Amino acid sequence: MTSSDNTERLVHVPLGERAYDILIGPGLIGRAGGEISTRIKGRKAAIVTDEHVGALYLDPLMDSLQTDGIEAVSISLPPGEKTKSFDSLTKVCDVLLEARIERNDTVIALGGGVIGDLTGFAAGIVRRGVRFVQIPTSLLSQVDSSVGGKTGINTRHGKNLVGIFNQPDLVLADTDVLNTLSEREFRAGYAEVAKYGLIDKPDFFEWLENNWKEVFSGGAARIEAIATSCQAKADVVVADERENGRRALLNLGHTFGHALEAATEYDSRRLVHGEGVSIGMVLAHQFSARLNLASPDDAARVEAHLKAVGLPTRIDEIPGELPSTEFLMDAIAQDKKVKGGKLTFILTRGIGQSFVADDVPASEVISFLEEKRKK
Amino acid sequence: MTSSDNTERLVHVPLGERAYDILIGPGLIGRAGGEISTRIKGRKAAIVTDEHVGALYLDPLMDSLQTDGIEAVSISLPPGEKTKSFDSLTKVCDVLLEARIERNDTVIALGGGVIGDLTGFAAGIVRRGVRFVQIPTSLLSQVDSSVGGKTGINTRHGKNLVGIFNQPDLVLADTDVLNTLSEREFRAGYAEVAKYGLIDKPDFFEWLENNWKEVFSGGAARIEAIATSCQAKADVVVADERENGRRALLNLGHTFGHALEAATEYDSRRLVHGEGVSIGMVLAHQFSARLNLASPDDAARVEAHLKAVGLPTRIDEIPGELPSTEFLMDAIAQDKKVKGGKLTFILTRGIGQSFVADDVPASEVISFLEEKRKK
Incomplete structure (x- = not known):
């Protein structure tokens, strides 16, 4: 690597x-x-x-x-x-x-x-x-x-x-x-780099944990990280160009992330896309742990890495008031990845083991979000 | 048939x-x-x-x-x-x-x-x-x-x-x-039906010459003519979905036709698309005869059939003043079928024997048009 x-x-x-x-x-x-x-x-x-x-x-x-x-x-x-x-x-x-x-x-x-x-x-x-x-x-x-x-x-x-x-x-x-680029903008892009490790490349995620400082400072490690990310996305796209199945994995962290972006009215002073994805990926891992699909240790590891590079990882890090959980749920349901009314989420069984779950009960999401917002 | x-x-x-x-x-x-x-x-x-x-x-x-x-x-x-x-x-x-x-x-x-x-x-x-x-x-x-x-x-x-x-x-x-539909609108659509015969189905053109009255009056002959036309277009599209080659044949009569539409400022009281195509197909056959590619008898046969069904076949049948030949040439050159500046026309070697010619000299087109406008 x-x-x-x-x-x-x-x-x-x-x-x-x-x-x-x-x-x-x-x-x-x-x-x-x-x-x-x-x-x-x-x-x-x-x-x-x-x-x-x-x-x-x-x-x-x-x-x-x-x-x-x-x-x-x-x-x-x-x-x-x-x-x-x-x-x-x-x-x-x-x-x-x-x-x-x-x-x-x-x-x-x-x-x-x-x-x-x-x-x-x-x-x-x-x-x-x-x-x-x-x-x-x-x-x-x-x-x-x-x-x-x-x-x-x-x-x-x-x-x-x-x-x-x-x-x-x-x-x-x-x-x-x-x-x-500003540090903040670079970090926001980095959230998507880390995402490729979390989808199905546990070795790449581990490499990032060890080499992220070199990725941020430029040179060979940066080129390597970008090339690995492009290759990862290309592999998914080649398998599913028109987004009927596997390509949905690229949305890891994005359902929660988009809802948070909507909740901040897409105000980039409060939250940019990559920051929403960062928080969303941590939430996806925590939610998977809550459903007993993955270990809470994996969620903690994801949070620790994203925090180390300076990305937000918790809802309460978003500046300003946020609307109700009902608003967030509505934003989640409006997301175009919803098919026939069911809630589709990308969940995980651990680092690099994400999968598409298309029948997540709304009630579980609501109580999870309520809990996370109180912290 | x-x-x-x-x-x-x-x-x-x-x-x-x-x-x-x-x-x-x-x-x-x-x-x-x-x-x-x-x-x-x-x-x-x-x-x-x-x-x-x-x-x-x-x-x-x-x-x-x-x-x-x-x-x-x-x-x-x-x-x-x-x-x-x-x-x-x-x-x-x-x-x-x-x-x-x-x-x-x-x-x-x-x-x-x-x-x-x-x-x-x-x-x-x-x-x-x-x-x-x-x-x-x-x-x-x-x-x-x-x-x-x-x-x-x-x-x-x-x-x-x-x-x-x-x-x-x-x-x-x-x-x-x-x-x-009005008679005029039906006739205009009929020009495209006849076109499929002229492209590469001489038997279909002959069938139309013998059965056009039944096509106009409805019933089985009409369904037959529409199905044959759809099949003809489908065959061309399947061979060349993105219009890189053979599909250009569908433009028989359309380069002249579009120029005449532009010349009448797309005023449907003066000329509708199918009428432009009718005149354009006759011109394409006459122009091919002038270039010694086809017999003048074929051009006459095309003109006779389109005239019989009540379609216009000559430029001077278009009501009102027409702009200069220079304007028509400019409209021909603006047509999106022009590649790299060369004039592309669909020409023919006879009924049902059309082909793509992509290096037609502009001077030949100009003198042909000047001649046709004087008649």
Whole structure:
């Protein structure tokens, strides 16, 4: 699980005619033009980014494309979850059509999950699909949203309720850009890294317990952790591209996490996605212990590690008042992973032994949450 | 090619896990609930229709669904091409989410091509795809847009430039509803029926020459013509689902036709799609003769048949002034079938012998059009 040098890693996602590569390593934005032009025929590109990320990386990316003979336009959107809307989608499609992006030309998402989800959706519907390259710039998007092909926008009914499955043609995870993330943002992404260990890779979780400081400080261990995470997600996606079964495991910690995000009205000052997942994963392990499925020691071990890296692990760490348990239950039931009214949770039999439980009694969840909130 | 009774026909479209059936025959709206409930698990449906079609068929469809235990909501949109917009798409998605349509529930398109294209798009993006049933109510949509999975909307840059490939789960082509179409609308749909003969079925074209009156008057010949057309389109789509090669043949007559539609500003009082295709098919045969690819006799035979059924076959039959040949050429070049700047046309070596030509010199097209406009 260790790697002695700092060189690039490649994860191949073998999805038949939708197969693609994920490159992970330093300096990839500066080499984007070359990597794209060897894989994609068209000589035109459109970059979609947000104002924060664009200020840092749009110029170097444009330069790299130009060097390799790719003519590019760009659109910069406001940062934040509100950008995942029908309005932005309409605007991005208009820019792509105005630039005469054709089927063999490239749309590039330069940014975090919001930009990736929105751009992947637009790239999949303009001319019923043009080429799509992800350049994820947060740890979260490098290990999660840039792998798997889920794209989408939010509506007043909830998050990600409108979208398509659209696999990218190439993902460039430039690990240099992670140096400009805030500690809090890096930690939030790390929650998803730890998740892959907790799903079905107990050795990887143990490696993280021993090496997390090196992952945070950068270099070979960081590249290793990202590559292992991408490979883990790719394995799940290949087994279940359209999310009918096994892919649900990726939601470990997410049902509780999403409910907590809804409870804080998606206010990132109070809770960001990865923090919700961190608390959610601890709750999932504690809830599994309560149902006598797993040992309480495993839940304690998960909590200790996430706490060590500086992530929140308890509901009462969320600043401000939280709504009633009834509200949380309602948010859990509204979650799109609910099928035919039954409560579906990802539970576990121990570290790296998670599984899909699709008939969890609501009464058990309610009393568990009530208990946890009193602590 | 003849059929002696009036019974239903079934065309199976074998697209692997996206395979589906097209049922063709009388009384299918009244049996929709039964046909859907044997194929689709969910007990909820949402019907998208337009105000004209809805007034005639929404009640019987709702009744049929209710009889088979399917709870349905509906939305009725203004008729016409303007409904294929981002605004309508947003509205339809909102209605589907409000009704809590889940992945195994059904979205039903009840209408012509506009409703089918818009609804198929919405059904493919809500929750990244829910079940989708087409009930096409025009001859054109029964033989063309309801087969093949192309969905989409228009933008200020052109028609159908935003959309997805989304195969339906079931198509119910109720031939009774065609009795309420105007003669002009039926004829326009008939142009696409004739097209399948001209692409690669000379026997079918000959059968149409001998039996078109029976097709127009209804009954077994009509069902036969629709089933043969659906089968022809299904064959092409199965060979080339994502339109990379052979599927382009379906555009016979459409490059000229679309340019004429643009030239009349899509004013249906002057020219509807099928009429443009009729003139376009005659032009494609005449142009092929001019390039010494086909005999002028074949062009004359095509023109004679389309004229006999009452379709326009010459540019000068379009009422009102037309813009310059330069405008027409620009519309041809803007067509999304242009790849890398070259002019792609569907040409022919004779009745039922069409082929894709992707390097037609613009100068030849210009002088041909100039000549045809003088006549």
